[in-house]
Amino acid sequence: MAEISQAGSRSAGELGPGQRDGAWERLGRDHFDVVVIGGGVVGAGIALDAATRGLEVALVEARDLASGTSSRSSKMFHGGLRYLEQLDFGLVREALRERELSLKTLAPHLVKPLRFLYPLTHRVWERPYVASGLVLYDTMGGAKSVPGQHHLTRSAALRLAPGVRRDALIGGVTYYDTVVDDARHTMTVARTAAHYGAVVRTSTQVVGFLREADRVVGVKVRDSEDGRATQVRGHVVINATGVWTDEIQALSRQRGRFHVRASKGVHIVVPRDRIASDTALILRTPTSVLFVIPWGPGHWIIGTTDTDWNLDLAHPAATKADIAYLLERVNQVLVTPLTHEDIQGVYAGLRPLLAGESDETSKLSREHAVARICPGLVAIAGGKYTTYRVMAYDAVDAAAPDIPQRVSPSITEKVPLLGADGYFALLNQAPQLAQTYGVHPYRIEHLLDRYGSLVTDVLDLAAGKPELLQPITESPTYLRVEAVYAATAEGALHLDDILARRTRISIEYSHRGVACAEEVGRLVAPVLGWDDQRVAREVATYNARVDAEIRSQTQPDDISADALRAAAPEPRPEILEPVPTDG
Template sequence: MTMKPHAQFLGPQERVTAWERLGKDHFDVIVIGGGVVGAGIALDASTRGLRVALVEARDLASGTSSRSSKMFHGGLRYLEQLEFGLVREALHERELSLSKLAPHLVKPLRFLYPLTHRAWERPYVAAGLVLYDSMGGAKSVPGQRHLTRAGALRLAPGLRRSSLIGGVSYYDTVVDDARHTMTVARTAAHYGAVIRTSTQVVGFLREADRVVGVKVRDSDDGRTSEVRGHVVINSTGVWTDEVQALSRQRGRFHVRASKGVHIVVPRDRIVSDAAIILRTPTSVLFVIPWDTHWIIGTTDTDWNLDLAHPAATKADIDYILDRVNKVLVTPLTHDDIDGVYAGLRPLLAGESDDTSKLSREHAVARIAPGLVGIAGGKYTTYRVMAYDAVDEAAQDIPARVSPSITEKVPLLGADGYFALVNQAVQLAEKYGVHPYRVKYLLNRYGSLIDEVMSLAADDPSLIQPITEAPSYLRLEAVYAVAAEGAVHLDDILARRTRISIEYSDRGVACAEEVARLAAPVLGWDETQIRREVDTYRARVEAEIRSQTQPDDEAADALRAAAPEPRPEILEPVPVEN
C-alpha cells in the first residue's frame, strides 16, 4: 500500500496511537458517541482550538446515523406542526451542506407530492411550499412546480392514474448518512481530534461533585483505561439514559426510541424520474432513489427492546408494502425486496405518548459540573446541535473558548469537488476506469479520490470490482480499513459501503473476498478471517429470520441471538423512564 498516512487517517496504527493518547493526554472535551452529533461535536470543538477525544463503543454511525431515510431534508412536514423555527434551521443547514460543506455527499433530489383531494389540497400544499421556499427551500434548487395529473404521471409513470388528481414537485436532498458521519469524524481528526471506535464508556471519573473524565474499555480485547478532561459530553442518542445512569447524576430529560423501518427494492420495480412523498394516516412515506435501488419508508412505532440491533418485523414490512402498493401500477411483493433496515430515532420524551408527534427539537443541559448531555434533534441539524453542546460545555473549560466556525469548514473531500466533476473524462483516463465509475467515486470520496485510487499503484487487481458486489471496487474495501476507521467486516459491508442493503444476499456472497482484502491491513490470520465471515453471515441470517416474525418481541429475540463482531462489548443496563 503506497498511501502516505495523513492526520485524518483512522487506520490500525492510528488506533494504537489513539489508545495511548486517551490514557496519557488531558482533554478539554471528551465526547461519548460516534453518531453524527458526536462527530459534529468533535469537529466543532477541535476547530475552536480545543483538545478533543471522541470514543464510540461500536462503529462510527453504527446506530441511528446509518439507518435514516437518507435525506438532508428541510422538514416540510413539520410546517403542519407549526415548527417554523425547526424548518428554517434545517433548510439553512441543508443549503450549507449542499453548496459548501459536503457537496460530494449531499445531492439535490426532486420530489413529487401526489395530490388526492380536489379544491382544498392544492392551495394548502402550495401555501406550505411557498413558505418552505421562502425560508430557504429554493435557494440553490428549483422551487415548487404544479403539475396536472398527466404531468405528474409523465414524471412518475409507475403511479396508478386513480391514485392522484395532480401533483406538486419540489426539491430536497439525498445523502449516504453513514459515509457522511464518518467523513465528519475524519474531518475532526484532521483538525486534531482523537477519534477511537470500539471504545466503550463503562464509568465516569469524579473529583468531589465534578465529573473529570471517563473509564473506557476496548470492545475487542477488553483492555481498560481512564480518559481525563475538563468536560464530558454525552451524545449517545437512544443510549442517552443508559450512559446518563452510569454517571449517577439525575438527567434533565429522557429519550424515547421510535423505530423506523425501510425496505430497499431494485430501481426497475418503480418507474419514476422523481422521489415520491406519500401521506399516511400518522406520518409520511418516502420513496427515494438510491443509485440502482429505491429506499421506501418509514414506520414510526415505540421501541423498548435491544437498542443496538432494532429488528424489523413482517408487520413492519407489510405496512410499508401495503401503503406504497396503494399508489403503484405494479405492486411490490416480499420477493422484490433486496434489503431491509431498522433504526431508532432518539425523541425527547414528555410531549406526547404518540412517537410521531414527539419533538424533533434538541435539548442541551449541564447535568453536573463537567458533564453535558444532548439529545433529540434530527440528522440535518447535527451541526447546530454540535455547537450548542460545545457552547454549553464551555463553562467547564478554563481557557477562553472561541466561537463556532464549522459553517466555514468544508468536510474532507469537498474542496475541489466541482472542478474534479468537470474533469471526470481525464481522470478516467488517468485511473484506467470508465468515466461513470469516476463520477461514482467522486460522489463517495470527493477530492480524496486520488488518495483512494493510489492503492492500485502496487496492486492493479484492486482496481477491479468486488466479484459479487460489482458496484464497488476492491480498493474501496482496503481504503475502508486503512483510512476510514473500519475495524470489522460488518463495518465495511454495512457502513463504509452499503452492500448489506443493496444486494439480495445482503453481502454474504462477497463476505469472504472482502474479509481477505481487509486482512493484510488489519493483521487478521485465517482464524480471524473465518470468525469475521461467520459472524457476519450469522448476523444476516438472524436479521432475515427476524423479518418473518409477527411482532417486536419475537423479532428481537432472534436478532439479539446473533454474535457481536466486537466480542468484549458490554450491554448497558436498561433504564426505566
C-alpha cells in the same frame, strides 16, 4: 497542542490501525478539554466543532462510527416539510439553512439535490393548501439553490412518474430536498474532526465516570476488541449517545434533565426497475408521510415506520408487520404492486426523541435539548440528522463554562468536510482521471460522490496492484480498493463495518453481503492483520448477523423479532451488554 494533519497529505484525517494504537496511548496519557461519548453524527459534529475552536478533543464510540441511528435514517438532509403542519417554523428554517450549507459548501460530494413529487388526491382545497406550505418552505430557504415548487396536472405528473396509478392522484406538485449516504457522511465528519486534531477512537466503550467531589473529570473506557481498560481525563464530558442517553446518564449517577424515547423506523430497499419514476415520491399516511427515494443507480428506499421501541437499542429488528405496512402503503399508489420477493434489503433504525406528553412517537419533539447535568458533564439529545451541526455548537457552548481557557466561537459553517475542497474541479476532470487510473469514467463519478477530492487517495492504494481496481465479484457497484481503503483510512475494523456502513452492500444486494464476505475479508486481512482463522471468524459472524436479521423479519411482533436478532454474535468480542453500572 493538537496533532493536526497537513491539508492534502495522505494522512489527512486517516483512521487506520496505526492511528488507532496511537489514539489509545493518547487517551490514557493526555488531558483533554472535551471528551465526547458517541460516534454518531452529533458526537462527530461536536468533536469537529470543538477541535476547530482550538480545543483538545477526544471522541470514543463503543462500536463503529454511525453504527446506530446515523446509518439507518431515511438518507435525507431535509427541511422537514411535514413540520410546517405542526407550526414548527423555527425547526424548518434552521434545517433548511443547514441543508443549504451542506449542499453548497460543507459536503457537496455527499449531499445531492433530489426532486420529489407530492401527489394530490383531493380537489379544490388540497392544491392551495400544499402550495401555501411550499411557499413557506421555499421562502424559508427551500428554493435557495434548487428549483422551487412546480404544479402539475394529472397527465404531467404521470409522465414524470408513470409507475403511479392514474386513480391515485388528481395532479401533483414537485419540490426539492436532498439525499445523502448518512453513514459515509458521519464517518467523514469524524475524519474531518481527526484532521483538525481530535483523537477519534471506535470500539472504545465508556464503562464508568471519573469524579472529584461533585465534578465529573473524565471517563473509564474499555477496548471492545481486547478488553483493555484506561481512564480518559477531561475538563468536560459530553454525552452524545442518542438513544443510549438515559443509559449513559444512569452510569454517571446524576439525575438527568430530560429523557429520550426510541422510535423505530423501518425501510425497505427494492430494485429501481420495480417502480417507473423519474422523481422521488412523498406520500401522506394517516399519521405521517412515506418516502420513496432513489438510491444510487439501481434502487429505491421506501420508508418509514414510526413505532415505540423498548428492546435492544443496538440492534432494532424489523418485523413482518413493519414490512407489510410499508408494502401496503406504497402499493396503494403503484401500477405494479411490490411483493416480498422484490425486497433486496431491509434496515431498522431508532430515532432519539425527547419524551413529551404525547404517547405517539410521531408527535414527539424533533427539537434538541442540551443540559449541563453537573459540573463537568453535559448531555444533548433529540434533534434531527440535518441539524447535527447546530446541535454540536450548542453542546460545545454549553460545555464552555467547564473549560478554563477562553472558548472561541463556532466556525464549522466555514469548514468543509474532507473531500469537499476541489470536488467540483475533479468532476470536470473525471475523463482525465479515468484515463490516468485506467477505470471507466462512470466509476470515477461514482467514487467522487463517495470520497470527493480524496478519490486519488483511494485509487493510489491500487498502485502496483491493478487487481484492486476490479469490482468486488458479487457486489460490482464497488471496487476492491474501496474495501481496502475502508480498513486503511476510514476506521473499519470488522466486515460488518465495511459491508453495512463504508459500503451499503448489506442493503443493496439480495445476498446482503454474504456472497462477498470472504472476498472482502481477504482483501482487508493484510491491513488489519487477520490470519485465515480470523477471516473465517469474521465471515461466520457476519453471516450469522444476516441470517438473524432475515429470520427476525419473518416474525409477527417486536419481542419475537428482537429475540432472534439479539441472539446473533457481536463482531466486537469484548463489548459489554448491558452497559455496566459500577461507576
